[in-house]
Amino acid sequence: MILNEALILPLAFIVFAVIIIAKGVTIVPQSDLYVVERLGKFDKILHGGFHVIIPIIDNIRIKLTSREQLVDIEKQSVITKDNVNISIDGIVFCKVEDAKEATYNVVDFKNAIANLAMTTLRSEIGSMELDDTLSNRETLNIKLQTELGSAAANWGIKVTRVEISDIEVPDEIQKAMNMQMEAEREKRAIETKAKADKEAVIRKAEGFRQEEFLKAEAIERMADAKKYEQEKLAQGQQEAMKLINEAMSQNEKAAEFLLAKDRIVAFKALAESNSKDKMIIPYEVSQLIGSTSVLGDAFFKGMSNGNTNNAS
Template identity: 80%
Template sequence: METSIIFAVAIIFFVLIIIIKGVKIVPQSDLYVIERLGKFNKELHGGFHLIIPIIDQVRAILTSREQLVDIEKQSVITKDNVNISIDGIVFCKVDDAMEATYNVVDFKNAIANLAMTTLRSEIGGMDLDDTLSNRETLNAKLQNELGSAAANWGIKVTRVEISDISVPAEIERAMNMQMEAERSKRAVETKARADKEAVIRKAEGFKQEEILKAEAIERMADAKRYEQEQMAAGQQEAMRLINISMMENEKAAEFLLAKDRIAAFRALAESGSTDKMILPYDVAQMVGATSVLGDAFFKGVSNANSNNS
């Protein structure tokens, strides 16, 4: 009786072990590679799975999450024979668990070594200035080269970053001096362009000023000419009206002369001079006639004396 109980317990225990071995609960981010009798059978993703105990075995457990592969710092010689130190980071993830298990022994180590050799090859064909300034281009080339090789291992390279590029101290000093020289050169060129622009703007301003002056003089001349033309036209019209008036009325000319004579007497009377004498018009005519008679008398006497002699 006791032997049968022990045998039953043993069988139950064996069945439990078989069940436990046959049940696989895979986490969401893991990938299980299952072999059946030493040969690849299937790939298990996250969830509940059943396998045949003893016959099926878990060959490898991989993660589907993105992984980081560190590229150790190494010395690299550029195309212009400058020895620099460089390191980087490769981001990758398992795309095919079977290939990552059977096509490569250690895909992380393989990617790291491939990244170092590819980095040496790429930088060996670039100058130092290109290496420092075209880091994005270098990252893209590395990702392309690593992606092509890692695809055979079931690995997808998502990103490559060059984290640090170190140059020798003497090269760094030379680069700093070069940068200072370039900045000084750009400053001189900028100042020269600014001075040139200032001269051009000043000349343009002077030109505009002279043009405006010439336009102002031309407009003033036009205005003065217009004024003179209008005055001449007014005078012409006044003379025409005077002629018409004189033809229609004989006293018009005497009226104008009397008007001018009155204006002249008024100006003479308002002047501050004391050596002046104002006579009526009739007296002035009489004085004029007397002067003419006196001249004639003295001229006749002179002729008589000359005949007697």
């Protein structure tokens, strides 16, 4: 019994030492940040890895994460510049850059960012009209990020981006917007059709003008070709006349040869004709008839002259 009482004190000391050592050893995960206070005052920040602190004297005030965090902007009613009441909400993405400032400069940085985002959102929406709010959502996101980033920097927080997730418009405004969009579509369709018709008329007129130009050019070329043909034909006839004159000057019977040749061609055409009212007379007979007619005319003329003399 005496032996057991003697061992109690060493065993208690050993147990106390183990507990102290266990409390002094701190293993911090890679993405966490531990804020350590010594006797109630900020001492240091523990990053990921193995650390040893002094139990009882040192105390871990808060455990933060260095990963990106999401802060919801609760849905709220906001009035635009043109007095339209809309409901809007969003999300803020942020991360802790300075664990000391995030701990001591603000009570709850997430709640502070959410409230600041709501206030900033009301201010920005109040300076914009409804159409700008709906169409320039990206611009609104950038403005919110700039405003929140400058304020959150004092808390050791970096705002990486802001996203407006939803904008709800009253039903009557939604119907009016749908009617306006439908009218705008019809207007664009009419303008597009008018523009297409105008282009078609212009292209048609251009095609007609090109066609008339080509026709005029073709007529001009045909006239030039015909003129050239007539000039060459006249030139050929002139050369032929010169040759005929030279032949006739050298041979007296050249003219008779040409006349005989033309008679043969004429008689051949007459003979090949299908007309029934025709009579082919040899050249000698025609000459005889011609001579007889001449003698007859002379005879009757002489008789008429004799009668005239007797009467006188």
